Amino acid sequence: MPYDLKEIAAISGMPGLYRLVKPTRAGVIIESLDAKAARSVASARNKVSLLQEISIYTQDYDQTVPLTEVFDRIHLKYGTELMVTPKSEDRDLSAFMGEIIPDYDRERVYMSDIKKLVQWYQAVSSTLEYQAPATDTEEAATAPAEEVEAPTAATTDEAPTKKSKVKKKADDTTADQE
Structure with missing residues (x-):
């Protein structure tokens, strides 16, 4: 995605574009995309249209x-x-x-x-800064690095999980009862 438009919105009744900063009980805190970068609150009555959805x-x-x-x-x-x-x-x-x-x-x-x-x-x-879309060669170069970071079977056997501990305790209690 070249421009990240997830937080950029057009708001009815307000000129220009705004970055959504943080939700509030009464609406959302917004910051204008102009040089001033002034912050204000858009009430819940205003229609907020995210650019990503247009x-x-x-x-x-x-x-x-x-x-x-x-x-x-x-x-x-x-x-x-x-x-x-x-x-x-x-x-x-x-x-x-x-x-x-x-x-x-x-x-x-x-x-x-x-x-x-x-x-x-x-x-x-x-x-906003333009982010060049990833090419196929860049994705192929990052794929082996992701595979190396994946956990192996040896590492998962060394550390018992909570579920296995609970099962052991349950087995021990049934052995004590017999």
Whole structure:
């Protein structure tokens, strides 16, 4: 996952994006993703939408593209500097969206959604660090290290478990009764 969007949310009635810091009884403590990083409390009345759970509609009615994948595509193509802004002309924004997701559903994805996508990407890319996805060679290199750390049969036989101790005591009590 290129950007970690697990704790980043859009909150209804509040402009911008926020990092969820800690839940409270009345809502959640949030921190703005701008330069101020101001903390406040979002009440339970506000609708909190995690960016990780948002997707973009495609022409295939049953398929969507997760926002994390959309951000990854944007970063691979443009980096952190986009050629469009939320105030760009509609045809430029549509062309931008068509480059990122060629088969996006033009009837269900509104221009306001594309503007919001651009705004969110700019906020996320300026605040969070991009983490390159792991390649197959990196995963193969880490696999043997994980196997070495796994417990062997010899180590599990040396240390009796609580269950075996309890069974021994139960066997001893039955031997005493006979």
